[in-house]
Amino acid sequence: MATMRPEIQATTHAVSTGHNYSTQAAFQILEDGGNAIDAGVCAGIALGILQSDLVSIGGVAPIILYSAEHQEVVTIAGLGWWPRQANAEYFRSEFDGAIPLGLMRTVIPAAPDAWITALERYGTRSFGDVAAAAIRFARYGFPMNHLLQNTVATHLEEYRAFPAAAEIFLKDGEPYALGETFKQEQAADALQYMVDQEVATLARGGSRADGLKAAHDAFYRGDIARRIADYHAAHGGWMTMQDMADYRSSVEPAETTSFGDVEVYACGPWCQGPALLQALNLLEGYDLASMGHNSSRYVHTVTEAIKLVMADREHYYSDPEFVEVPMQGLLDKAYAAQRAQMIQDTAHAEMPPPGEWEALGLSAAPPVFKTPARDTGTDGAALDTTYLCVTDKHGNAFSATPSDGSYGGGVLPGLGFVVSGRGSQSWTDPNHPCVLAPGKRPRLTPNPALAIQGGKRWVPFGTPGGDVQIQAMLQTFLNLFVFGMGPQAAVEAPRFASYSFPNSFEPHDYHPGLLKLEGRLDKAVGDELTALGHRIEWWPDMIWLAGSMCMIDADAGRGLMRAGADPRRMAYALGW
Numbered sequence: 001m002a003t004m005r006p007e008i009q010a011t012t013h014a015v016s017t018g019h020n021y022s023t024q025a026a027f028q029i030l031e032d033g034g035n036a037i038d039a040g041v042c043a044g045i046a047l048g049i050l051q052s053d054l055v056s057i058g059g060v061a062p063i064i065l066y067s068a069e070h071q072e073v074v075t076i077a078g079l080g081w082w083p084r085q086a087n088a089e090y091f092r093s094e095f096d097g098a099i100p101l102g103l104m105r106t107v108i109p110a111a112p113d114a115w116i117t118a119l120e121r122y123g124t125r126s127f128g129d130v131a132a133a134a135i136r137f138a139r140y141g142f143p144m145n146h147l148l149q150n151t152v153a154t155h156l157e158e159y160r161a162f163p164a165a166a167e168i169f170l171k172d173g174e175p176y177a178l179g180e181t182f183k184q185e186q187a188a189d190a191l192q193y194m195v196d197q198e199v200a201t202l203a204r205g206g207s208r209a210d211g212l213k214a215a216h217d218a219f220y221r222g223d224i225a226r227r228i229a230d231y232h233a234a235h236g237g238w239m240t241m242q243d244m245a246d247y248r249s250s251v252e253p254a255e256t257t258s259f260g261d262v263e264v265y266a267c268g269p270w271c272q273g274p275a276l277l278q279a280l281n282l283l284e285g286y287d288l289a290s291m292g293h294n295s296s297r298y299v300h301t302v303t304e305a306i307k308l309v310m311a312d313r314e315h316y317y318s319d320p321e322f323v324e325v326p327m328q329g330l331l332d333k334a335y336a337a338q339r340a341q342m343i344q345d346t347a348h349a350e351m352p353p354p355g356e357w358e359a360l361g362l363s364a365a366p367p368v369f370k371t372p373a374r375d376t377g378t379d380g381a382a383l384d385t386t387y388l389c390v391t392d393k394h395g396n397a398f399s400a401t402p403s404d405g406s407y408g409g410g411v412l413p414g415l416g417f418v419v420s421g422r423g424s425q426s427w428t429d430p431n432h433p434c435v436l437a438p439g440k441r442p443r444l445t446p447n448p449a450l451a452i453q454g455g456k457r458w459v460p461f462g463t464p465g466g467d468v469q470i471q472a473m474l475q476t477f478l479n480l481f482v483f484g485m486g487p488q489a490a491v492e493a494p495r496f497a498s499y500s501f502p503n504s505f506e507p508h509d510y511h512p513g514l515l516k517l518e519g520r521l522d523k524a525v526g527d528e529l530t531a532l533g534h535r536i537e538w539w540p541d542m543i544w545l546a547g548s549m550c551m552i553d554a555d556a557g558r559g560l561m562r563a564g565a566d567p568r569r570m571a572y573a574l575g576w
Helices: 020-031 036-050 088-094 111-122 127-140 146-154 156-161 163-169 185-203 208-220 223-234 241-245 274-283 296-316 333-340 468-481 487-492 523-531
Strands: 008-010 014-017 063-067 072-076 251-253 255-259 262-266 388-391 397-400 449-453 457-462 496-498 514-517 535-538 550-555 560-565 572-575
Touching (some): 008 014, 008 572, 014 550, 020 036, 020 388, 072 111, 127 208, 146 156, 156 163, 185 223, 208 223, 255 274, 274 296, 274 333, 274 468, 296 468, 296 496, 296 514, 296 523, 388 457, 468 487, 468 550, 487 550, 487 560, 514 523
Antiparallel strands (some): 014 388, 014 572, 063 072, 063 397, 072 251, 255 262, 388 397, 449 457, 550 560
8 A cells, every 4th residue: 555654664663753853852762772661751752842833841641561571561540639629519619510620620740750760760851862862852952843833822811811831822912933943942942940959869879770760759849849739839830749749650460452464452440441442352253354444334333332441431431540440341352242233234323321230240220321412513522642652672662642732722831731621621520430539540641552462463543532542552553463464554554433422521422323424435335324314424634633653563574664654643663
């Protein structure tokens, strides 16, 4: 299949990230002897500057990685929890159940902890080494690009409403012109402060681990934490120094399932990652190849599987520290076979019912929550989040989906970055499994993934895109493993996305039956899907709403790494 970009091929290491500069920075770490974890962390921090409209250095950063040395797949949650003072009743009484833009949807910033945790456990470099590129981009700037400019222009009034954000992202009250140098000196200072604390510790004879702890403490116990807590105290927020000091990302085994001879790994039900695994279980019994790629039958079958797993997501997924999540039952192959029988020749007009709680092994029936508003004029799509993946010569693989855009407010004066507003993915309905509570994590849309075949082939993959993430990831995975496409062709292929379930973002809009198709899909396919009961809307071709997939196919048996990067946004790949 012809591609818009050449497929990157390598024998030593490969990188694919959401921006060409972060890809270049991570690649240089690898060239200088760092491993995939070092390079991935470098790219992740850099993306918090290069795509600060979409990603914050104080946002979320869920990670999944394979360590060749330890021969294990692990996840690092990289998701903050609600401060101790938070409560859902406040939003119900003061905002009629809405969670408004700005300070009140702030959860504890998790990304710095996640990056440093990865370095501590699996990396080889200092924080200063991996943060150097981000500091350089922030201090000296980079040319304003069309994606960043478009985000700012689209959300111009939101940037204008928050002076600290307007000071950074606007010039004389307007977006920067294309090609103008865009600097973020406050963010550079914040990162440099973390580096300075590390350097001072090393100068006193401290170990690498001591230095990383010093950088961590600078953010969570030092001046940065104090600025965050003081700002919240002065403006009616909930975050305290104690909230900051107590935070550490959980390090957990990955959730996993098999698809043929491929093991696929995702983060836990505190994000939507397991929905990818459930969808693969549902589809494993179908001869997808014989249907034909992006035929009406194929699109219908995949879409109906997505509806089924999103119904389970909506009713059962949540922070497992607070909610009994029946993961074993949800990932059971027999359960998937039973649910697959609900995929019929006509489309579900609504979100299907979830799996029966008794069959899933729950100890009690979950409460029933109120179905959100329908067709309120928006599909809830938000341009935020990015993705990165790295593989190296040692056999390590790194996959991460950092996020938290700047246009929703919360850019802190003097720090220059957003403190995670991921509270937008919580609910205030007391019966919903994701109702917010002190110390509880919202259910996150960002969800990196990793596939391993035969212990010799590692495929990290992921995308931005909110509720479209799982759908784009599923289609790209099938493109690679079922239809035999290379990574670049797999990420470029036309996509489709269902909106027939509540949106993960406040106000959780719901669009029963809605299925969007990219322009390169055959118009006759759209007509046939309409006849099957889908409510079809057409996207322009190569639209950012369909995600921006990155993928590396590292095949040790062939001694070859192939990397793909999605041209729908600014993703780029490099390899050697």
